[in-house]
Amino acid sequence: MRLDLRAVLPERGLDVTLEIAAGETVALLGPNGAGKSTVVSLIAGLLQPGAGRAELGGRVLFDVDEGVLLPPHRRGTALLAQEPLLFPHLSAEENVAFGPRSAGIPRREARTAARYWLEQADAGGLASRKPAELSGGQAQRVALARALAAEPSLLLLDEPMAALDVHSAPLLRRLLSRVLVERTALIVTHDVLDALMLADRVLVMQGGRIVEGGPPGEVLRQPRSRFTASLAGLNLVEGSRSGNSFRARGFEVQCASAAAPGQLLDEEEWFAAFPPSSVLVSVTDPAAPAGPAHCAGQAHAGNVLRVTVTDLEPRGDRIRVGAGELAADISPAEAADLALRPGQEIFFTLDALAMAFYPAQTSPIL
Numbered sequence: 340m341r342l343d344l345r346a347v348l349p350e351r352g353l354d355v356t357l358e359i360a361a362g363e364t365v366a367l368l369g370p371n372g373a374g375k376s377t378v379v380s381l382i383a384g385l386l387q388p389g390a391g392r393a394e395l396g397g398r399v400l401f402d403v404d405e406g407v408l409l410p411p412h413r414r415g416t417a418l419l420a421q422e423p424l425l426f427p428h429l430s431a432e433e434n435v436a437f438g439p440r441s442a443g444i445p446r447r448e449a450r451t452a453a454r455y456w457l458e459q460a461d462a463g464g465l466a467s468r469k470p471a472e473l474s475g476g477q478a479q480r481v482a483l484a485r486a487l488a489a490e491p492s493l494l495l496l497d498e499p500m501a502a503l504d505v506h507s508a509p510l511l512r513r514l515l516s517r518v519l520v521e522r523t524a525l526i527v528t529h530d531v532l533d534a535l536m537l538a539d540r541v542l543v544m545q546g547g548r549i550v551e552g553g554p555p556g557e558v559l560r561q562p563r564s565r566f567t568a569s570l571a572g573l574n575l576v577e578g579s580r581s582g583n584s585f586r587a588r589g590f591e592v593q594c595a596s597a598a599a600p601g602q603l604l605d606e607e608e609w610f611a612a613f614p615p616s617s618v619l620v621s622v623t624d625p626a627a628p629a630g631p632a633h634c635a636g637q638a639h640a641g642n643v644l645r646v647t648v649t650d651l652e653p654r655g656d657r658i659r660v661g662a663g664e665l666a667a668d669i670s671p672a673e674a675a676d677l678a679l680r681p682g683q684e685i686f687f688t689l690d691a692l693a694m695a696f697y698p699a700q701t702s703p704i705l
């Protein structure tokens with residue numbers, strides 16, 4: 340069911356407005372301390388807002404002005420957190436049946452429901468096991484079954500994969516991708532893969548505010564914060580645009596108009612995003628005297644940046660050369676030939692054709 344939320348919690352610097360359409364899964368991303376878990380707690384009723392109102396499928400969860408504050412068990416929400424938090428003395432089936440039983444459903448019916456939801460969570464074979472006899476991944480599947488058994492109007496997932504090992508996490512992610520279809524859900528995550536596999540839309544929080552939002556592909560292609568750019572694996576540079584030229588601190592790129600969107604106002608704040616793999620690295624200045632027409636992919640005075648190596652780290656089969664807020668990916672052989680080391684002055688040549696240019700202003704639809 341649809342969620343409409345506006346919540347302010349001054350003591351945590353939080354001021355958030357968000358909507359989730361019925362059947363939509365929204366991923367909430369953001370750096371540590373951004374306020375993601377606080378939003379979940381406010382919706383679940385574990386925290387009281389200082390101001391605001393929330394409505395889920397027509398039911399008012401809280402309305403501070405009207406003095407309405409529904410207790411957690413009457414909200415129609417269910418929470419799957421990082422830890423499964425199962426009752427240790429109950430079997431998996433009893434854990435899942437606990438919610439329906441508390442809601443007044445007769446024992447036999449609650450057990451049938453529990454078995455059904457355990458099956459849905461690929462945990463049918465675990466019904467008689469106690470939590471101590473379950474692996475982390477199994478326990479989390481039982482916890483998912485317990486959350487689903489409440490038949491919530493909104494499923495809240497707060498980093499459900501975070502405590503799982505590298506084998507269990509992909510299994511749960513695959514299970515969630517099936518379970519979340521057509522379900523209204525909010526998933527807090529640090530993993531870009533969750534956004535890609537599970538979410539219809541992503542929202543990015545920073546400092547208690549939602550700062551970016553949109554379909555996962557769009558947000559990742561056109562990041563508007565350093566956090567999102569790093570998730571997307573892109574360099575992000577802020578600058579200004581004038582005609583076909585994008586100017587940022589230390590460089591200016593000019594390119595064929597096809598590489599940059601036209602008909603947009605000059606001198607606004609703009610972003611350029613580009614993959615580290617598109618950056619050429621050299622130890623001597625590659626800029627040759629060039630005519631006024633510059634071609635992307637070739638070095639000229641404008642698109643060559645003098646930078647200082649800050650760090651070097653392996654990235655799959657590439658070496659990531661960090662230079663402050665910029666990065667370039669090169670092959671190990673290139674890294675060996677260039678004999679790079681932190682503190683060294685080198686040159687990054689940027690390829691305008693590999694750059695996406697877009698206005699810094701956030702899209703109005705979050």
Ligand SMILES: Nc1ncnc2c1ncn2[C@@H]1O[C@H](COP(=O)(O)OP(=O)(O)OP(=O)(O)O)[C@@H](O)[C@H]1O
Binds near residue numbers: 372
């Ligand atoms: N129990 C608490 N009491 C007081 N302040 C808190 C509490 N929990 C979190 N905060 C503060 O509220 C702000 C938001 O924290 P929150 O845990 O919601 O962030 P988050 O985005 O979920 O972070 P993370 O990704 O690290 O889990 C932070 O400034 C944090 O220090």
